[in-house]
Amino acid sequence: MAYTEEELKKELETKEYEYGFYTDIESDTFPVGLNEDIVRAISMKKEEPEWMTEWRLEAFRVWKEMEEPEWANVKYKKPDFQAISYYSAPMNKPKYDSLDEVDPELLDTFKRLGISLEEQKKLAGVAVDVVMDSVSVATTFKKTLAEKGIIFCSISEAIKEHPELVKKYIGSVVPRKDNFYAALNSAVFSDGSFCYIPKGVRCPMELSTYFRINQAGTGQFERTLVIADEGSYVSYLEGCTAPMRDENQLHAAVVELIALDDAEIKYSTVQNWFPGDKEGKGGVFNFVTKRGLCETNAKISWTQVETGSAVTWKYPSCVLKGDNSIGEFYSIAVTNNYQQADTGTKMIHLGRNTRSTIISKGISAGKSQNSYRGLVQINSRAENARNFSQCDSLLMGNECGAHTFPYIEAKNKTSQVEHEATTSKIGEDQIFYCNQRGIDTEKAIALIVNGFSKEVLNKLPMEFAVEAQKLLEISLEGSVG
Amino acid sequence: MLKIKNLHASVEGKEILKGINLEVNPGEVHAIMGPNGSGKSTLASVIAGNEDFEITDGSIELEGEELNEMAPEERAHQGVFLSFQYPVEIPGVTVTNFMKTAINETRKARGQEEMPANEMLKKIREKSELLEIDRKFLSRSLNEGFSGGEKKRNEIFQLAMMEPKLAILDETDSGLDIDALKIVANGVNRLKTDKNATIVITHYQRLLDYIIPDHVHVLLNGKIVKSGGKELALELEEKGYDWIKQEAAV
Numbered sequence: 182m183a184y185t186e187e188e189l190k191k192e193l194e195t196k197e198y199e200y201g202f203y204t205d206i207e208s209d210t211f212p213v214g215l216n217e218d219i220v221r222a223i224s225m226k227k228e229e230p231e232w233m234t235e236w237r238l239e240a241f242r243v244w245k246e247m248e249e250p251e252w253a254n255v256k257y258k259k260p261d262f263q264a265i266s267y268y269s270a271p272m273n274k275p276k277y278d279s280l281d282e283v284d285p286e287l288l289d290t291f292k293r294l295g296i297s298l299e300e301q302k303k304l305a306g307v308a309v310d311v312v313m314d315s316v317s318v319a320t321t322f323k324k325t326l327a328e329k330g331i332i333f334c335s336i337s338e339a340i341k342e343h344p345e346l347v348k349k350y351i352g353s354v355v356p357r358k359d360n361f362y363a364a365l366n367s368a369v370f371s372d373g374s375f376c377y378i379p380k381g382v383r384c385p386m387e388l389s390t391y392f393r394i395n396q397a398g399t400g401q402f403e404r405t406l407v408i409a410d411e412g413s414y415v416s417y418l419e420g421c422t423a424p425m426r427d428e429n430q431l432h433a434a435v436v437e438l439i440a441l442d443d444a445e446i447k448y449s450t451v452q453n454w455f456p457g458d459k460e461g462k463g464g465v466f467n468f469v470t471k472r473g474l475c476e477t478n479a480k481i482s483w484t485q486v487e488t489g490s491a492v493t494w495k496y497p498s499c500v501l502k503g504d505n506s507i508g509e510f511y512s513i514a515v516t517n518n519y520q521q522a523d524t525g526t527k528m529i530h531l532g533r534n535t536r537s538t539i540i541s542k543g544i545s546a547g548k549s550q551n552s553y554r555g556l557v558q559i560n561s562r563a564e565n566a567r568n569f570s571q572c573d574s575l576l577m578g579n580e581c582g583a584h585t586f587p588y589i590e591a592k593n594k595t596s597q598v599e600h601e602a603t604t605s606k607i608g609e610d611q612i613f614y615c616n617q618r619g620i621d622t623e624k625a626i627a628l629i630v631n632g633f634s635k636e637v638l639n640k641l642p643m644e645f646a647v648e649a650q651k652l653l654e655i656s657l658e659g660s661v662g
Numbered sequence: 663m664l665k666i667k668n669l670h671a672s673v674e675g676k677e678i679l680k681g682i683n684l685e686v687n688p689g690e691v692h693a694i695m696g697p698n699g700s701g702k703s704t705l706a707s708v709i710a711g712n713e714d715f716e717i718t719d720g721s722i723e724l725e726g727e728e729l730n731e732m733a734p735e736e737r738a739h740q741g742v743f744l745s746f747q748y749p750v751e752i753p754g755v756t757v758t759n760f761m762k763t764a765i766n767e768t769r770k771a772r773g774q775e776e777m778p779a780n781e782m783l784k785k786i787r788e789k790s791e792l793l794e795i796d797r798k799f800l801s802r803s804l805n806e807g808f809s810g811g812e813k814k815r816n817e818i819f820q821l822a823m824m825e826p827k828l829a830i831l832d833e834t835d836s837g838l839d840i841d842a843l844k845i846v847a848n849g850v851n852r853l854k855t856d857k858n859a860t861i862v863i864t865h866y867q868r869l870l871d872y873i874i875p876d877h878v879h880v881l882l883n884g885k886i887v888k889s890g891g892k893e894l895a896l897e898l899e900e901k902g903y904d905w906i907k908q909e910a911a912v
Contacts, residue, residue: 609714614750616734617710617743618760618820619768628763632754632803 240357240367253523254552332377339375354437362433362468373403378413389418405436409444416447438473454489461519464491477503486649487514488656498527501535508537511637516549525555530566539570545581552584559596566596627654669720680884689856696881710744739771741827745817752804789822810837835869847872867899
């Protein structure tokens with residue numbers, strides 16, 4: 182039973198970031214820098230049609246004129262956008278007919294991530310579209326889904342196979358010129374997932390994508406587009422990890438959700454990008470634009486567990502365009518060491534009787550800064566719109582910060598907006614109480630944090646909730662005493 | 663079972679316990695009485711390992727093992743249980759989940775397997791019936807919004823679940839009405855065996871009408887100044903503490 186000190190130290194070191202390994206696969210990487218030629222080359226590499234190339238170029242031209250936003254409550258050295266390589270794909274990238282053909286090292290990576298595809302295939306109910314350094318290398322369960330008319334594939338494939346859908350919806354919720362990172366993503370996105378659920382179809386399984394940044398000095402720019410046609414339902418899971426590196430890696434994704442009349446989309450994320458080491462060195466810059474559009478009676482529900490990244494800038498939002506539509510945002514954001522998170526949501530009420538709920542749980546430890554930033558906007562046409570927001574912060578130690586920036590704009594007198602906020606600290610008396618019942622301090626913190634986050638954890642699909650709880654524990658290890 | 667020798671303890675440099683000697687054998691119930699500020703709750707905290715207090719001299723042994731250097735959770739694993747005077751709230755953690763974690767962490771520390779779910783449920787049912795606890799109560803957040811009486815009853819429920827060797831009840835009677843007091847005392851009595859021991863810390867004799875002590879000790883200014891049988895408690899109830907103060911001063 183007795184550990185040597187050395188063994189313990191080793192275990193703790195590796196525990197800090199369990200997914201920090203690097204897969205040695207030959208990659209096909211573009212030279213660094215960004216210009217129209219690089220954008221064209223990306224598009225050509227992906228064998229895209231002319232309209233897509235033009236769409237990217239237009240985004241690039243808009244981006245060139247834009248400046249990086251500075252309003253967020255985060256401090257970091259701005260990335261040099263000319264020092265990044267904008268395309269990195271595993272070299273041996275033939276279209277795989279079976280898993281045997283996949284590079285064994287890649288498969289090993291999946292195994293270490295706990296998503297061995299063989300197992301995934303057997304385990305009922307999860308279809309995984311893995312995006313490793315930008316190119317989708319494997320998609321399972323396609324057949325089962327195809328029988329229901331569900332399309333679940335990489336965005337590159339969708340551009341080729343379903344241009345009518347992509348053309349109609351891409352950029353319809355997050356326009357190219359929406360913001361600096363969205364414009365950048367629109368110009369250079371390398372891959373991502375596409376999902377279409379036909380009218381009246383209830384997707385029989387949770388759809389899941391794992392993102393992972395591998396190559397050094399590459400940015401990852403995925404593009405996700407989910408369309409739920411009238412009366413359909415889908416639950417979508419997204420998980421992210423990245424290997425440990427000294428330099429900062431850039432991640433600027435765009436996710437667009439479209440819920441047509443009476444449709445429902447549930448989108449869950451567990452984000453575990455490398456947060457940097459204890460001194461704040463390295464880590465992923467996570468600048469993400471996520472937005473969903475609800476038509477009449479539609480519902481979009483965002484659930485996120487954010488434990489990773491050095492800097493997070495992320496506001497999954499809902500545009501409640503149709504009457505009676507519903508938007509929900511459930512979030513747990515954990516920051517430790519030198520992490521900084523500025524995250525929250527926007528609920529834009531346009532239609533009548535629209536309703537939105539925001540539950541945000543921020544947990545800060547170490548020297549980290551954790552901000553909630555949310556906008557609730559009720560437009561003049563939005564009769565009887567309702568919003569309820571609750572923002573709770575939990576502090577650990579004396580060197581971290583929690584901030585809440587709620588913005589409320591109500592232009593309709595019949596609307597009702599409620600905002601509640603609390604800040605608390607894990608008390609020594611709580612920890613002693615747990616200790617006295619035989620629960621050690623680390624486990625006690627995990628228990629208290631899980632209790633604090635319960636309302637959000639309960640919104641996650643079962644298997645994801647278990648993983649999220651584990652992540653919370655790992656992220657906060659060593660943060661007290 | 664419990665041997666306390668010449669125990670001195672202080673908080674922020676101020677000495678509270680000034681040489682406590684106490685021996686508790688299996689199957690015994692000891693009552694510790696004394697006026698406010700005499701050091702009763704400090705003694706309970708120090709035995710349980712609260713790090714706000716520093717042991718400056720003496721020793722605490724449980725079944726021959728010294729507890730002085732042990733972390734609070736290790737003492738719990740050894741079989742020490744403290745029923746808190748002011749139980750803390752843990753929002754979002756249900757009574758059931760808390761107990762499940764406590765029991766399994768303790769079993770893990772003792773090198774045992776986790777308790778199977780059905781066994782756990784059976785035990786919870788049994789013990790909640792013993793203390794006349796409503797099942798709905800068990801799915802509420804730990805101590806959050808509990809009345810004073812509910813908190814105390816919950817402490818004894820946890821005692822029943824954990825089955826410790828040594829139970830210390832710190833002012834368990836405060837905040838209880840007479841019916842609740844009877845239920846709690848009845849619970850404690852039924853949990854008694856010839857292998858475990860109980861220390862009851864109390865202000866008043868009232869609780870001792872229901873939990874009959876084998877020994878009564880009077881704590882005054884950080885020292886046990888008088889020990890006796892259960893009749894000592896009655897005497898204190900009748901005469902107050904002044905006569906003991908005078909006796910001790912002599």
